[in-house]
């Protein structure tokens with residue numbers, strides 16, 4: 001820090017002394033300062049996850065996924081791509097499926113978040129979790145928590161009219177193991 | 193990701209006055225957070241506008257006003273939209289995934305950046321990312337690139353599906369500028385062609401907010417289609433898409449609309465083909481001629497000539513589907 005403080009003192013007194021410097025140069029200096037001297041911001045936030053309240057302080061850059069996994073040890077939500085392309089990080093926000101890797105934790109305040117850890121009722125698995133087991137809805141299991149979160153939303157929203165409709169509404173969740181048939185069957189079973 | 197300061201302005205005025213040259217508004221975050229992770233976009237301040245802008249769909253005598261914060265899903269499943277503007281709903285549902293549509297806002301959809309691979313790779317030249325660095329796609333991998341309206345400086349395409357429907361339906365974009373004044377832009381004037389400054393995707397003034405989108409009433413709710421052709425069945429960007437809408441008087445076309453995604457730097461309207469169809473009978477010959485007229489103006493790049501026959505086929509098929517589509 002001493003370097004930048006010295007640099008700052010030196011450069012700001014130089015700026016004061018050289019008041020004839022044109023505005024365009026000053027604006028440039030301001031730009032440089034803004035660009036390179038933004039410090040990381042820590043924000044105190046409250047999150048409601050699986051009906052529990054959490055108070056924590058997070059970096060403004062933290063995604064909900066990273067906070068769930070790294071800060072709260074809720075590692076059920078997975079990081080597949082971290083860029084919104086695979087669905088492994090799917091959670092429910094206010095009852096709707098959303099990608100936790102593209103959600104800033106600071107923006108998830110005041111919302112009801114449900115993760116895969118919040119689906120079961122004590123030791124009783126959610127019917128969709130049971131159905132995934134019964135129908136071989138997974139192989140390696142990496143995509144599974146995201147698949148199940150989307151599958152629950154798919155049934156809740158009534159997009160189970162046909163295999164095509166299920167596939168369309170599950171298309172945001174990729175499975176490298178190709179367990180798609182089992183997943184579709186699990187959803188059909190729960191929808192009945 | 194570079195550090196940034198996060199704030200949540202309470203009013204539009206506060207948002208506008210907090211904006212600087214290095215700030216960004218954030219709505220659904222589905223595009224911006226991704227670009228920030230890749231350090232393609234490096235704002236030092238994020239202004240969270242999710243509670244600042246309207247998130248209502250309001251019906252007026254002459255059309256419908258969609259608040260900038262209405263989520264894409266909420267538009268697509270809205271009863272009034274499904275009844276009177278079903279083309280818009282269909283186009284939205286062909287985009288992204290349920291998760292992303294739940295998060296994405298109406299305003300953010302208009303402002304999403306291109307998916308050109310050169311734009312996404314910091315080690316490659318891209319005039320849209322850094323003007324002057326060159327366009328790697330011009331003579332490189334331009335399979336997904338434009339076939340019309342491009343320049344030597346940029347061959348990227350606009351990736352939105354929703355915007356293709358809005359272009360076809362002659363929507364308007366309501367904006368509020370940094371000085372607080374309001375302006376309404378025709379949708380077709382909102383996005384721009386790349387010319388020599390492709391880093392600008394659209395004509396939204398610096399730091400201005402999109403507050404809402406207006407879609408006028410029309411007679412297209414009976415005969416419409418949004419056809420999206422892509423490398424996989426779902427959850428992929430368009431190679432070519434076609435929004436088609438017909439206002440029919442018996443078998444005669446009183447008005448036609450044709451727009452495409454995946455072909456240009458902005459959602460593209462095929463106005464010559466529309467003019468041709470006006471007053472004609474809805475026949476296979478006329479549909480094929482309309483497709484030919486549209487394709488006549490295209491000029492594919494080194495590796496995307498396949499897009500031209502794809503476009504022609506898509507226009508013909510979409511027009512045929514218009515006759516049978518039931519809202």
Ligand SMILES: Cc1cc2nc3c(=O)[nH]c(=O)nc-3n(C[C@H](O)[C@H](O)[C@H](O)COP(=O)(O)OP(=O)(O)OC[C@H]3O[C@@H](n4cnc5c(N)ncnc54)[C@H](O)[C@@H]3O)c2cc1C
Nearest residue numbers: 219220221222223224287288297299300301303352353402
């Ligand atoms: C994997 C993936 C696949 C996708 N597939 C498709 C697809 O097939 N078809 C498709 O159409 N889209 C697709 N999308 C893109 C998606 O539709 C957009 O990311 C989304 O619409 C952007 O909206 P947002 O609210 O999340 O925007 P944000 O990411 O919050 O913002 C995007 C930009 O708009 C600015 N902004 C947002 N709102 C306003 C406002 N009201 N006024 C001024 N500035 C504003 C922000 O500053 C930012 O620069 C896909 C995205 C992903 C990640």
Ligand code: FES
Nearest residue numbers: 080081082087101
């Ligand atoms: S980790 Fe979020 S979509 Fe892949």
Ligand code: FES
Nearest residue numbers: 139141175176177
């Ligand atoms: S079960 Fe292995 S990725 Fe889906």
